[in-house]
Amino acid sequence: MGPAAAGRPPPGGARVRGGGASAEACRARCRELPTPGHASPVTSAVLESGLALLAPPAASGETFIPYYTGRIIDILGSRYDPDAFATVISLMCLVSFSSSLAAGCRGGLFMFVHSRLNLRLRRLLFSSLVHQDLAFFQQVKTGDLTSRLSKDTALMSRLVPANANIFLRSLVKVLGLYSFMLGLSWRLTLLTLLESPLTMAAQKVYDARYQAVLKAIQDSLAYSGEVAREAVASVETVRSFGTEEEEAQRYKAALAHTRHLKDRRDLERALYLLFRRLLQLATQVLMLYCGHQQIQAGLMTKGGLVSFLLYQGEVGQYVQTLVYIYGDLLSNVGAAEKVFEYLDRVPAVSTDGTRAPATLQGHVAFRDVSFTYPSRPDLPVLQGVSFELQPGAVTALVGLNGSGKSTCVALLERFFEPQAGEVLLDGEPLRTYDHRYLHRQVALVGQEPTLFSGSVWENITYGLEGCSKEQVMAAAQAAHAAKFIATLDQGLETEVGEKGGQLSVGQKQRIAIARALIRQPSVLILDEATSALDVESEAAVRAAVLSGGARTVLVIAHHMATVEGADHIVVLEGGAVAEQGTHAELMARRGPYYSLVQRQLAE
Numbered sequence: 001m002g003p004a005a006a007g008r009p010p011p012g013g014a015r016v017r018g019g020g021a022s023a024e025a026c027r028a029r030c031r032e033l034p035t036p037g038h039a040s041p042v043t044s045a046v047l048e049s050g051l052a053l054l055a056p057p058a059a060s061g062e063t064f065i066p067y068y069t070g071r072i073i074d075i076l077g078s079r080y081d082p083d084a085f086a087t088v089i090s091l092m093c094l095v096s097f098s099s100s101l102a103a104g105c106r107g108g109l110f111m112f113v114h115s116r117l118n119l120r121l122r123r124l125l126f127s128s129l130v131h132q133d134l135a136f137f138q139q140v141k142t143g144d145l146t147s148r149l150s151k152d153t154a155l156m157s158r159l160v161p162a163n164a165n166i167f168l169r170s171l172v173k174v175l176g177l178y179s180f181m182l183g184l185s186w187r188l189t190l191l192t193l194l195e196s197p198l199t200m201a202a203q204k205v206y207d208a209r210y211q212a213v214l215k216a217i218q219d220s221l222a223y224s225g226e227v228a229r230e231a232v233a234s235v236e237t238v239r240s241f242g243t244e245e246e247e248a249q250r251y252k253a254a255l256a257h258t259r260h261l262k263d264r265r266d267l268e269r270a271l272y273l274l275f276r277r278l279l280q281l282a283t284q285v286l287m288l289y290c291g292h293q294q295i296q297a298g299l300m301t302k303g304g305l306v307s308f309l310l311y312q313g314e315v316g317q318y319v320q321t322l323v324y325i326y327g328d329l330l331s332n333v334g335a336a337e338k339v340f341e342y343l344d345r346v347p348a349v350s351t352d353g354t355r356a357p358a359t360l361q362g363h364v365a366f367r368d369v370s371f372t373y374p375s376r377p378d379l380p381v382l383q384g385v386s387f388e389l390q391p392g393a394v395t396a397l398v399g400l401n402g403s404g405k406s407t408c409v410a411l412l413e414r415f416f417e418p419q420a421g422e423v424l425l426d427g428e429p430l431r432t433y434d435h436r437y438l439h440r441q442v443a444l445v446g447q448e449p450t451l452f453s454g455s456v457w458e459n460i461t462y463g464l465e466g467c468s469k470e471q472v473m474a475a476a477q478a479a480h481a482a483k484f485i486a487t488l489d490q491g492l493e494t495e496v497g498e499k500g501g502q503l504s505v506g507q508k509q510r511i512a513i514a515r516a517l518i519r520q521p522s523v524l525i526l527d528e529a530t531s532a533l534d535v536e537s538e539a540a541v542r543a544a545v546l547s548g549g550a551r552t553v554l555v556i557a558h559h560m561a562t563v564e565g566a567d568h569i570v571v572l573e574g575g576a577v578a579e580q581g582t583h584a585e586l587m588a589r590r591g592p593y594y595s596l597v598q599r600q601l602a603e
């Protein structure tokens, strides 16, 4: 029975990657909550229409306030009419109340839409990222990716609803304010229009500069994040080379660069705002002068001028806002572009195969495979490589450092696609197999096994559900890990720490081997997987794992004892197959393999 089929819950209750009671509580809460961002189209439509419907009443109500203010001044300035005064005050209160209510609801809805959009974007982006091919991760820095995932998605999700919200509100306001102003004095209204082109020109210049500096700040933040992450992740190397001070200086320099850019951004903003204020002031002075003349000529009341000035102050703000939204769109377009680029990126290695046969023999064939890494296209790593892995047999891949052994493994794991030739599994190209099926059938234990924070149990059953304790223990036994697991405080429940940092390298390797074995793969790849094991453990793992049975095994090892015992040996030299055969055949041939063995014996 396969692990997935076993329905027994694991002992010790639910397990958490990340460890600890708080992580457990967090996971429990996550299970209870609906998956973020799964708003139905109907819900989204209702939310968006709510935003659209609430914007006009909220904004248009506010446009009446200056009008009523002017009316009150006129009433107070002429013969006092208590009825007219009470009517105007009541109307003003009614309009204020309803517009505040609509504005409050609109603001609340906006926050709601914003947070949903943010979660949805992050979920989609992360999903797109984890499906990318390995070449992508080798070319793009981690800091860059995490910055896109946190800052840029936040920017984007703010951008869309915020702009829709502000744009609608500003548009309604501008139209409402201008119609009141035209009603009060068309001459003064024409005068106010002089201000807008100048403001727009200044805004255009400012926006272009702002966009450039914002992009530089984003890059600079991503870089400083990368510097910190790199130093923390490689703290052992930093410590052993005594380069703490250099790392601290590197981070300081990165922060200083960001601060310099932010200072520039703030200074330019201050200058721009100063220019705008001066322009507003000049227009207001002109307006007062012309208004005074209109009152003298009897074309306007005093209250009318006050209303007009209030309108003019407001309309300027809203025209600015409309222009600003355009600028904001432009300035955030860089962030959005990157997010969309990652969202739309189609992985170079496709995962849309469908083949998932009920039984698999585990016959692997490399047919004339040539390959270069995308990051170094000028350096051919494999050239016309052909060899086979027979079902149930152990094949050893040997060669000097850099001869291409791990690259063959990477191709068999479909981390990359060869530029020429094919890798076949049971006679069919690897790309035609279903992604999950393939990785269940072809299991890899790499040179530097990566564990996740969480318990030993979680690490062994990684990616599987419903494994029984017997299965986990059997895998641990075969990987010669059961003994040391039993000595841990909480056995299988023991937390291994971030990247398995609380375990020794040999222990990590054994857990990684157990993780591969529990899948009962048809093809097992061990790439220097036992390099850190002591003699006793290695012999035990070799006996359990390399005995093969029904399983095809590909092993890469510098230890000749492991290689000698293999059924077939393939020798790689400079990315090509130099020779292949059994240990005895190759030794008798006295070729490259013989030299390798002699060299090792001499060491």
Ligand SMILES: Nc1ncnc2c1ncn2[C@@H]1O[C@H](COP(=O)(O)OP(=O)(O)OP(=O)(O)O)[C@@H](O)[C@H]1O
Binding pocket: 138, 373, 375, 376, 381, 399, 400, 401, 402, 403, 404, 405, 406, 407, 408
């Ligand atoms: N991600 C990569 N990007 C670019 N070049 C790479 C990458 N990985 C490996 N190479 C290059 O490909 C060549 C073969 O490397 P590979 O790791 O396959 O050798 P190997 O035989 O497994 O070596 P070792 O015994 O040291 O593990 C080397 O020249 C190496 O520099």
